[in-house]
Amino acid sequence: DTGVSQDPRHKITKRGQNVTFRCDPISEHNRLYWYRQTLGQGPEFLTYFQNEAQLEKSRLLSDRFSAERPKGSFSTLEIQRTEQGDSAMYLCASTRDSTEAFFGQGTRLTVV
Amino acid sequence: AQSVTQLDSHVSVSEGTPVLLRCNYSSSYSPSLFWYVQHPNKGLQLLLKYTSAATLVKGINGFEAEFKKSETSFHLTKPSAHMSDAAEYFCVVSLRPRGGADGLTFGKGTHLIIQP
Numbered sequence: 034d035t036g037v038s039q040d041p042r043h044k045i046t047k048r049g050q051n052v053t054f055r056c057d058p059i060s061e062h063n064r065l066y067w068y069r070q071t072l073g074q075g076p077e078f079l080t081y082f083q084n085e086a087q088l089e090k091s092r093l094l095s096d097r098f099s100a101e102r103p104k105g106s107f108s109t110l111e112i113q114r115t116e117q118g119d120s121a122m123y124l125c126a127s128t129r130d131s132t133e134a135f136f137g138q139g140t141r142l143t144v145v
Numbered sequence: 146a147q148s149v150t151q152l153d154s155h156v157s158v159s160e161g162t163p164v165l166l167r168c169n170y171s172s173s174y175s176p177s178l179f180w181y182v183q184h185p186n187k188g189l190q191l192l193l194k195y196t197s198a199a200t201l202v203k204g205i206n207g208f209e210a211e212f213k214k215s216e217t218s219f220h221l222t223k224p225s226a227h228m229s230d231a232a233e234y235f236c237v238v239s240l241r242p243r244g245g246a247d248g249l250t251f252g253k254g255t256h257l258i259i260q261p
Binding site for chain 2: 036037073074075076077078124126133134135136137138139
């Protein structure tokens, strides 16, 4: 499979714990995006990278969230001190030069 | 500012009958518009996109959508529903000229149910 892959697919964590998700984009894609989707809603933009540079962050991305793309390839999204409101599907997408976005299957986070 | 409203949270049709999923948008500028489909346990997939070329856009799996500026609508249609069409559908607007994923605003989704 040469699409966007995300790991893990599911994560259950206790409130207050830190979690980290990984996204591997399509190999020739230079842009990588993170979205969050809560139950019954459409995805909402969080942040995006062009190569290793983080170019934009949504106001939804609180100080407890941090994203990196250290070598311009895979990306990680870390949530510190998780809260129940962080429970959602976290989606990653990639594009080449801002054209059609290809989405991964997502990581479903449940905070208990 | 831009926004998109999907007028129905659920639509149920019988297999073989037409599908209509309604979407209205709001945008200060000429938008790019998209429809995405999300099947359970699968990633979002682009069905079709409008980027200021022909107003009637054909997509994959027999779907098409018509951009109507006067009505600010971008409804999704299919002449004959198939069981495999059952999924969540999202109408999406972007101000980026080529629809870059940094500028996507999603609707809340329409759950399409296909009755046998």
